Amino acid sequence: MRFGIHVPKQADLPATARYAADIGCETIQLFSGNPMSWTTGALDARERDAFIAEIETAGIGPVVLHTPYLINLATPDTDLRANSLRGLVAAMVRAHELSVGPVIVHCGNHMGAGTDEGIERAVRMLERVLDQTPPESTVALENGAGKGTQIGLSVDELTRLVAPFPRERVGIVLDTAHLWGFGFDLSEKSMLDGLVADLESGPGLDRVWAIHGNDSSADLGSHRDRHALWAEGRMGRRGLRNIVGCEALSHLPFIFEIPGETPEFDRKRLASMKRLDRRLNGPRN
Ligand SMILES: [Zn+2]
Numbered sequence: 001m002r003f004g005i006h007v008p009k010q011a012d013l014p015a016t017a018r019y020a021a022d023i024g025c026e027t028i029q030l031f032s033g034n035p036m037s038w039t040t041g042a043l044d045a046r047e048r049d050a051f052i053a054e055i056e057t058a059g060i061g062p063v064v065l066h067t068p069y070l071i072n073l074a075t076p077d078t079d080l081r082a083n084s085l086r087g088l089v090a091a092m093v094r095a096h097e098l099s100v101g102p103v104i105v106h107c108g109n110h111m112g113a114g115t116d117e118g119i120e121r122a123v124r125m126l127e128r129v130l131d132q133t134p135p136e137s138t139v140a141l142e143n144g145a146g147k148g149t150q151i152g153l154s155v156d157e158l159t160r161l162v163a164p165f166p167r168e169r170v171g172i173v174l175d176t177a178h179l180w181g182f183g184f185d186l187s188e189k190s191m192l193d194g195l196v197a198d199l200e201s202g203p204g205l206d207r208v209w210a211i212h213g214n215d216s217s218a219d220l221g222s223h224r225d226r227h228a229l230w231a232e233g234r235m236g237r238r239g240l241r242n243i244v245g246c247e248a249l250s251h252l253p254f255i256f257e258i259p260g261e262t263p264e265f266d267r268k269r270l271a272s273m274k275r276l277d278r279r280l281n282g283p284r285n
Pocket residue numbers: 066106142
């Protein structure tokens with residue numbers, strides 16, 4: 001497994017890459033732009049080149065980009081649909097410019113139209129997105145906890161969302177706090193094994209591209225999304241050990257989304273993850 005964090009933005013992109021390397025990230029997530037806005041902002045060519053060079057020197061990969069929260073792939077609203085299309089296309093173009101990916105986006109909310117209709121809308125939206133983006137750009141759909149009218153909660157729903165598309169362009173990212181909120185108790189090894197088996201027979205394990213490694217302070221199955229640190233969450237060490245020790249997931253990037261309070265905190269927790277990985281899975285290469 002490769003470990004990293006959602007890196008807080010530093011002065012510019014190269015500084016962000018240096019920060020990530022300095023605390024020991026092997027993989028990272030960044031926002032594709034301002035998370036609360038539709039625009040990705042301008043990209044300076046020199047800044048881009050310096051970023052790519054820093055990432056390469058540090059051997060960090062993959063670098064994934066998280067889209068703004070405003071995007072709703074499943075919306076019945078015409079204006080929101082147009083903005084969401086533009087927003088996701090812009091994020092994928094940005095990823096392409098930075099030579100990174102995949103872009104991570106939430107599956108969306110059906111807003112009362114029902115899950116089936118929501119999934120259909122999201123699939124139609126993704127068709128247009130793939131048509132309008134560079135052929136080597138990729139997008140990963142993030143599972144939801146089930147808040148409100150979210151879609152993409154179960155393995156079955158995720159399968160229906162990704163199956164219409166080429167395997168090399170559309171994948172899945174699993175947020176462990178959202179899995180917990182939806183009802184998967186990953187502190188039970190048999191539950192995790194069952195999930196892996198469902199992924200194998202559903203979308204295929206090769207569709208799973210990353211793990212958002214968050215614990216949760218919400219109740220199991222509560223459909224609530226409350227990210228927590230592993231030392232303070234409900235899944236706890238047992239859940240963390242199960243995930244890191246799961247052979248079927250051991251090739252994936254594992255990204256903490258909750259920021260550490262200090263760089264020192266992140267440095268320590270990344271080092272301890274690498275130790276845990278060694279203990280459970282043997283030497284790291
Ligand atoms: Zn997310």
